[in-house]
Amino acid sequence: MDRFVWTSGLLEINETLVIQQRGVRIYDGEEKIKFDAGTLLLSTHRLIWRDQKNHECCMAILLSQIVFIEEQAAGIGKSAKIVVHLHPAPPNKEPGPFQSSKNSYIKLSFKEHGQIEFYRRLSEEMTQRRWENMPVSQSLQTNRGPQPGRIRAVGIVGIERKLEEKRKETDKNISEAFEDLSKLMIKAKEMVELSKSIANKIKDKQGDITEDETIRFKSYLLSMGIANPVTRETYGSGTQYHMQLAKQLAGILQVPLEERGGIMSLTEVYCLVNRARGMEVSEKGSLTSEEFAKLVGMSVLLAKERLLLAEKMGHLCRDDSVEGLRFYPNLFMTQS
């Protein structure tokens, strides 16, 4: 913590703001210190922290002072953090909050989130080192890194290089992925063109779909994993379920249709059918999922779901016994 210097917080000319985040607490190494709630600003040159309660309290660290940074994921009750490892403070450093510190790193705790983006931007600034190219006032230039005469640990250089390599490889992977995506997009475009042309032909009844087109279309579908495209021939005019359902509908709708002169709106049909299906239960007194499934020509699982839904809505109540789960019309609600 002895690397921080007091500052007005105003940016210098050529120094630009990159990102800022509220609700950041600073730790001196692992220790909590009094700077527990502040706004952290990242500029092209510095990391600036300003106390949220007392705006006069404002301090900064030069980015050139940073050796490397790490992320610390959030945990239960713990905010995500960035660990910032620092070069030792130069002897002629400006005054700051701490004269000395036994720690060579600080932690920034993001109590109001924002750690991920901040870390990303900070990493970027660390890589680009824009402060080297954009000179600012002399006072900021005093800490350009380790002083001559100090031995720089080899490890740190290695870590820095590794980070750089990692970044380059990530970039490369992303580009390659996007390459595949572009190829996919081109293929997709072809498919779309083909589908459009077939659709138009059907619409305008303009000649036959050529065999070639059919084969191309089927091969596209195959490449997408659809082995047997649905056609009227293969699917037939309906499954068992549909046939059963049709029979049931005919039974339900015959009399109402006759009463209404042979024509009914679809909405009316929908209401009638659902009501009638509900009635099935009250006429017989009770139903198990199996009985219901058989009745409406549905899988037992689906039938159970329907019964449970009806129970949820208060139309049915249950009787759960060793004999099984039975549903009854909910007379609790319909009869006081």
Added chain:
Amino acid sequence: MAMSFEWPLQPNVDTRQKQLAAWCSLVLSFCRLHKQSSMTVMEAQESPLFNNVKLQRKLPVESIQIVLEELRKKGNLEWLDKSKSSFLIMWRRPEEWGKLIYQWVSRSGQNNSVFTLYELTNGEDTEDEEFHGLDEATLLRALQALQQEHKAEIITVSDGRGVKFF
């Protein structure tokens, strides 16, 4: 021994409320009819209230306890011991009884009179009243409710307890 089946509580909240209310109403009607003012849980389990011999189905004891707890919340039941093995059951809540009693007292112009508990429930004067024949435990609670409202005071008389109405 007949197999016991389960009558669970309904999962749908509204239905469950109605279901519980139906059970509570049944318990109170049953106790009123049979003039039962107190019961043990074991008795309840075997009574026709929760044991339907014809259907060969019983309400499991856990469900019975839920019903009893519901009655307690409504003010119709009071546990007579810490282990919750026996309870007082009042088909009318004590406050309601208290009101009826006080109404009779006022109507007959007997405010500021003193009665023994026995007189209230077994005296000639109360023969036509609903609270005639009321069990002592319930009566006492009814009078305690009135006492809270400063409409009565339970006192000790020569051979037991009595009450003064204001």
